[in-house]
Amino acid sequence: MTRHPLLITGFLDRAEQMFGGTEVVGYDGGREVHRSTYRDHARRVRRLAGALVELGVRPGDRVATCCWNHHRHLELYSAVPLAGGVLHTVNLRLGPDEIGHVVGHAEDTVLVVDTSLLPQVERARRARPEMRVVVTDGDAGPGTLAYEDLVAGGEPVTGPPPVAEDDLAALCYTSGTTGTPKGVGYSHRALFLHTFAACLADGHAISERDTVLHVVPMFHANAWGIPFAALMAGATQVLPGPHPSVADLAAAITGERVTYTGMVPTVAVDLVAHARATGTDLHGLRALVLGGSPPSDELLRALDALGVPTFQGWGMTEISPMGTFSRPTPAAEADPAARRAAVRTQGRLLPGLQWRLVDPDALPTGDLRDVPHDGVATGELLLRGPWVADRYYRDERPESFVDGWLRTGDVATIDPDGYLRIVDRAKDLIKSGGEWISSAALEQAVLTHPGVREAAVVAVPHERWQERPLAVVVAAADTAPTGEELRAHLAEQVPRWWLPERVEFVAALPRTSVGKIDKRALRSRFGAAAPERPPVTRPVRS
Incomplete structure (x- = not known):
């Protein structure tokens, strides 16, 4: 068989040739601001890639983007790799210091930024004065270049980039919730194979028949890889622009006849409320x-x-990011309750990846002692495969990898049908009196109370039991329970020794830059507070 390099730049050729009339649509504040075809999209991408080469971008050079979800950002997803560069999507919700760190660590040579985000990157610009800065919207200001001028004047790139399939095509840094953000580099080959997995019938099943709305931020883990999947499959793509409201998203879904979208559950909760x-x-x-x-x-x-x-996907920045997909079995599809139960798991492993559940107590010694896939035994999840990182960019972090496996840091079960259930993050487990409590399982129990809209459970220090669970709750309108009512509700669902010592009600839960609950902030805020009610008996193990 012929050896053909797996380059993601081939997706643009395919879209141009086979789906030239398919549309790319952009919105801003609920107002349509862009509508073009893949044919036009490809022409702009090729000119932009040529302009980047003329700016001095050479194979392997990092080109940073600090942009919202708009059509120009989508163009950069293809143009930077086509120029031979490495697309570095910068998390625009990081603070200026953290942005300065990741831009400096990546040694970006060009930074493409929305005008509204220029203050966010000012420190990065000062630290790297040699870095060229391109603004996506409006005229160029002092020390910057205008994006549209580059597109208009660039000499189109017509051939494949001068890179190999194992060369990097993209770079993304973790959100830094547990320390300094870590870089994860994605090769062309990794993203090529990841894209095929996204289009599988038992995965996201993206096809030419779809209209995809990009709600997931494009700075976050390749927007789950969906921009590449939609381009390869020939799906229509809709970009909601900066700061879309839930009303904007709903209007785009109905107005553009969107068939596929992805989002975090908190956005889905707001979308449901708006629809109702x-x-x-x-x-x-x-x-x-x-x-x-x-x-x-x-x-x-x-x-x-x-x-x-509705479906659930699970992944990490370190796995490009998709690992599993929770498509129910045919039998479960016929039963609404069984279907929901399957979707609440993290799903089955995508083809091409391998996993193990290992005894976390043996890991520090290097002993990979497997635990059974019986849906009961818990272990730390390890992964490997063609789109799984085996190191961090310019930072080996050997403790995160063992014998070619990525340590995910997730404690999980796998049932006999191959459905993964994340029990907790290893760092979020609560050890009380020598026994483990799953914060994730306790959160799910709290959420079954009709008066609870959102909930998080964290460990707080306890002088007798070392740690005890604290429930932080956002109440539903007009139906807020008291702490004692919530504890009584939980007593019917979880062991008595799991019951939280304290229940704190807040207006909103703190979020990380990618929309996840910031448990580090909760531990910092509530960890030193006095208990709401002192324990009077040893927690009962039942």
Whole structure:
């Protein structure tokens, strides 16, 4: 067989040749600001790639983007690799110091930034005065170049880039919730194979028949890889622009006849509330994929009632980012309760990847002692495969990798049918009196109370039991429970020794830059506070 390099730049050729009339649509504040075809999109990408080469971008050079979800950012997803560069999507929700760190660590040679985000990158610019800065919108200001001028004047790139399939095509840094952000480099080959997995029928199943709405930030883990999948498959792509409201998203879904979108559960909760309040019809969606944190059964029931098929995906920045997909079995599809139960798991492993559950107590010694896949035994999840990182960019971090396996840091079970259930992050488990409590399982129990909208559980220090669980709750409107009522509700679902010592009610839970609950902030805020009620008996192990 012939050896053909697997380069993601081939997706643009395919889209141009086979789906030239398919549209790319952009919005800003709910108003349409861009509509073009893949044919036009490809022409602009090729000119932009040529302009980057003329700016001095050489194979392997990093080109940073600090942009919202708009059509120019989508063009950069193809143009930077076509120029031979490495697309570095910068998390625009990081602070200026952290942005300065990742831009400096990556040694970016060009930075493409939305004008509104220029203050965010000022420190990075001062630290790297040799870095060329391109503004996506408006005229060039002092020390910057205008994006549209580059597109207009660039000599089109017509051939494949001068790179190999194992060369980097993209770079993304972790959100830094547990320390300094770490860089993860993605090769052309890794993203090529990851894209095929995204289009599998038992994965996201992206196809030419789809209209995809990009809600997941494009700075975050390649927007789950969906821009590449949509381009390869020939799907229509809709970009909501900066700061889209839930009303903007709902209008785009109905107006553009969106069939596929992905989002974190908190956005889905707001979308459901908006649809109920306005009567918005969402049943045109064939798939709403949730990620970032497990959805509650209440949310899944609400989406069922709206006629929206819902799924869950699980992944990490380190795995490009998709690892599993929770498509129910045919038998489960026929039973609404069984279907919701399957979707609340993290799903089955995508083809091409391998996994292990290992005894976390033996890991520090280098002993990979497997635990059974019986849906009961828990272990730390390890992964390897063609789109799984085996090191961090310019930072080996050997403790994160063992014998060619990535340590995910997730404690999980795998049932006999191959469905993964994340029990907790290893760092979020609560050890009370020598026994482990799953914060994730306790959160799910809290969320079953009808008066709870959102919840997080963290460990707080305890002088007798070392750690005890604290529940931080956002109450639903007009139905807020008291702490004692919530404890009584939990007593029917979890062991008594799991019951939180304290329940704190807040207006909103703190979020990380990618929308996940910031448990580090909660531990910092509530960890030193006095207990709401002192324990009077040893927690009962039942």
